[in-house]
Amino acid sequence: MADEIRIRVDGVTVGYGRDTVLEDASLIVRDGDFLGIIGPNGGGKTTLIKAMLGLLEPWRGTVERRKLERPGAMGYVPQLGPLEQQPPLRVEELVALGRPRYLSRRESREVTRDAVRTTLERVGLQERSGTLVADLSGGQWQRTLVARALVAEPEILFLDEPMAAVDAEFRRVLVELLQELNRRIPVVVVTHDLTPFAQVVRQIACVNRAVHYHPEGKLTPESLEEVYGCPVELISHGVPHRVLPPHGEGP
Amino acid sequence: MTELLQHSFAVHALLAALLAGIVGGLVGTFVVVKRLVFLAGGLSHAAFGGVGLFLFLGADPRVGAFLAALAAALILARWEPGRGAGDDVVIGILWAAGMALGAFLLALTPGYGPGLGTYLFGNILGVGREELVVGGVVTVVLVVLLVRYYRPLLAVAFDEDFARLQGVPVDRYRYGLLVALALALVFLLQLVGIVLVLALLTIPPLLALRFASRFAVALALSALVAVLLAEGGLLVSFAWDLPAGPTIVLVGVLLLAMTAGVSRLTGRHRSW
Numbered sequence: 287m288a289d290e291i292r293i294r295v296d297g298v299t300v301g302y303g304r305d306t307v308l309e310d311a312s313l314i315v316r317d318g319d320f321l322g323i324i325g326p327n328g329g330g331k332t333t334l335i336k337a338m339l340g341l342l343e344p345w346r347g348t349v350e351r352r353k354l355e356r357p358g359a360m361g362y363v364p365q366l367g368p369l370e371q372q373p374p375l376r377v378e379e380l381v382a383l384g385r386p387r388y389l390s391r392r393e394s395r396e397v398t399r400d401a402v403r404t405t406l407e408r409v410g411l412q413e414r415s416g417t418l419v420a421d422l423s424g425g426q427w428q429r430t431l432v433a434r435a436l437v438a439e440p441e442i443l444f445l446d447e448p449m450a451a452v453d454a455e456f457r458r459v460l461v462e463l464l465q466e467l468n469r470r471i472p473v474v475v476v477t478h479d480l481t482p483f484a485q486v487v488r489q490i491a492c493v494n495r496a497v498h499y500h501p502e503g504k505l506t507p508e509s510l511e512e513v514y515g516c517p518v519e520l521i522s523h524g525v526p527h528r529v530l531p532p533h534g535e536g537p
Numbered sequence: 538m539t540e541l542l543q544h545s546f547a548v549h550a551l552l553a554a555l556l557a558g559i560v561g562g563l564v565g566t567f568v569v570v571k572r573l574v575f576l577a578g579g580l581s582h583a584a585f586g587g588v589g590l591f592l593f594l595g596a597d598p599r600v601g602a603f604l605a606a607l608a609a610a611l612i613l614a615r616w617e618p619g620r621g622a623g624d625d626v627v628i629g630i631l632w633a634a635g636m637a638l639g640a641f642l643l644a645l646t647p648g649y650g651p652g653l654g655t656y657l658f659g660n661i662l663g664v665g666r667e668e669l670v671v672g673g674v675v676t677v678v679l680v681v682l683l684v685r686y687y688r689p690l691l692a693v694a695f696d697e698d699f700a701r702l703q704g705v706p707v708d709r710y711r712y713g714l715l716v717a718l719a720l721a722l723v724f725l726l727q728l729v730g731i732v733l734v735l736a737l738l739t740i741p742p743l744l745a746l747r748f749a750s751r752f753a754v755a756l757a758l759s760a761l762v763a764v765l766l767a768e769g770g771l772l773v774s775f776a777w778d779l780p781a782g783p784t785i786v787l788v789g790v791l792l793l794a795m796t797a798g799v800s801r802l803t804g805r806h807r808s809w
Contacts, residue, residue: 341698357704364698373570373695373752383692386703391688418750438703 290317292354292442292472293338295497297347300337307333310347311497315442318488319472320464322480325493331476332365334493335444338474357386358438363431363445366424377422377430378402378415384434405437410459424451432460436467443467446476457482541775546662550781553664554767556672557724557737560679562763564721565738566745566756567714570694574739576613579628581722581734583609583635588656588726589642598656599668603723605635610715636731659730659782661771668727675720683756686710691752728767729782737763740789744796766792 308330587605692700741763749755770785
């Protein structure tokens, strides 16, 4: 059970228009995996998860998804878009849009309301349920999108740069939440900075047009240099470190 | 006013304005939220090609307008920008080609037909009973569909990728929206004409989105504003013997400027 494959990406080449973004990418996500996807800007991280989610059709190769056919089975937190000029929606209404049975009117308002309330509590946003999304801070907006991804109780969760614009408190809450979720479902995180996830990430994929997969969840300066194309210094990997001296102490 | 209502052309015009306001206000809200305003402009001008062709063939120009707008919408819906020219370029070409074809065929059409101005600025006083019945049926169908499929439509309007993952047939809704837009254009062309159609698709939704606290409220408010605008502009044009289409649009622009000023003064500012 623990090793059951949920997503198999096999030799996928994909891009936009005439531009190839990802070439011959192969990857497997199994039950229990916590996969961190890192790489430089424009390297194809988002393209890779969009192909895994079925939002982009591969030009070559295949993406196989197992037991993920149910609508809402794949939770997705997209990269934070602009908050301005969103349709007038309240937080609770937006989160409800993550429930397929609500969209198709196959569940009562009470069931939807309970599911939304419980999910907002999980991300610490219950007091903002009636707020217009346009009035949210960047961090609250991110929490709302996480709630929307979780409200349908997904079988796998994808997050694209989830730490952008969030405060330190929510970073901690999100990592704990993902750790708890990962006991039941695989989690895939695209990030520039693995540091917040260092304690929980188990596999790493470095993406820069191609995918370099590290099943042991550890990185070396050499493997990063291969991806980024320049020497990379590892400054933290799960070990708390201090850059500034503590307040009140001299340099 | 009572005297005016004794004339069937005036009653027909007021009823046509009511239907056009409802359809334009509802569809326009999606046009604004989905940022399809330039596309709507392209379709309205492409529709003129259909008007010219059907007049030339001796057929109903409104059917021609609808079919041409629909054909242009389908071309754009299937266009993949990265594979060639950007979709803005294609919209520009459809825009110009539609106008050129319409003007060209109108000039070749034998006999004394309606002038170019009728299509550019609308001719709501020429609406007949049959058109009102068809318009009424279309309006009711659109409203019923909108109410029935409101939730998935909202999901698509907000985030297509995410809606797809929830099992929403996004492409079907996008095509449905384009058909609704083509229908709305035919209504609005009669009311304000090709040149001014964008104003009725954008001003009421903008006003509504500025004040509404829910998307459903924005839709209803947009339809209400569009109806009031269309009827108000029409009555002003009757009272002072002014051209209906431009009067309706200018009243709308004035209203938009006034609400922007009030928002600024009261500090209630939304990004719309």
